[in-house]
Amino acid sequence: MALLILAHPNFEKSLANKAIVEELITSDINVEIRNIASLYPDYNIDAKIEQEFILKHKNIIFQYPIYWYNMPAILKQWFDVVLEYGFAYGSTGDKLKGKNFIPSFTVGAPEKDYKALGEHHFKVHEFCKNIEQTAYYTQMNYIDPIYFHDTSVNSGFTKEEIILKAKHQAKNLIEFLKSIE
């Protein structure tokens, strides 16, 4: 039903992203997972292999934590290597056309700080223009990101509360996937 590109440089120690993925695995939807940080510890991503996985699916979920207002480096490397000319763009590069581009991420800091007068000055979606336009340029359907805040250990929430919110995010993802089936 979906391909999940898992881009977390330290997934085993992650709390929120791990809880989201575990919830998806134990759900009744069929999700194929590519843990790209684990598959490519030297960042030497195999474009052809990744493209084969993409071709099997209509829904591509990108699961990652936001670091420095942007995706982790391993996901950027995936985009730079996998979305080749002739595959993802260019006159014959239409292999992603019509697929759904589904960002699912986590944000360490509270939502209240993501505004002009807050500590992070911009809304979360303002940091997403690069993924949005990447979807457009590859003729994919950009789905508004599914995410939640306060996953940082300094957020004041307990481990259990963060896991609960992560499971809620996984449920939103599952609901969305079922709604478009």
Add this chain to the structure above:
Amino acid sequence: MALLILAHPNFEKSLANKAIVEELITSDINVEIRNIASLYPDYNIDAKIEQEFILKHKNIIFQYPIYWYNMPAILKQWFDVVLEYGFAYGSTGDKLKGKNFIPSFTVGAPEKDYKALGEHHFKVHEFCKNIEQTAYYTQMNYIDPIYFHDTSVNSGFTKEEIILKAKHQAKNLIEFLKSIE
């Protein structure tokens, strides 16, 4: 006078970024260059070494090509690894305070396509919010990016024309550095 973080995954084959760097090297300004893609081919960036270079300088130039509306993965890895808690942010993390954050990049496609009705739908600066806010959060002075368009081989410009524009960009950089001396 300045530290230049050169983030090009294939610098030897680059046209514009190479011309900019060569122009800077042969100029009368003193620029220290960290070719991070060449220094860290496995993306295993040494935070402490990079931090030592930063501490020596007031001006930090980030030189890179825009790929997929964003910085190359090696530069994102540099941010994720080097801008540590206690160094770049946090109650005692003020080591970057007051330094100048100077983005200098190249854009493959023409400027006319970077607007709502164009092929790339957003203005270039809309793709820069993540670097802008990274500068703010580390208490650096964000300098408006210095860049030029049409560096793609499909842009219709000759190699010589692209090199000429790259040299012009280097001159703008040098002028800026001298103006704030």
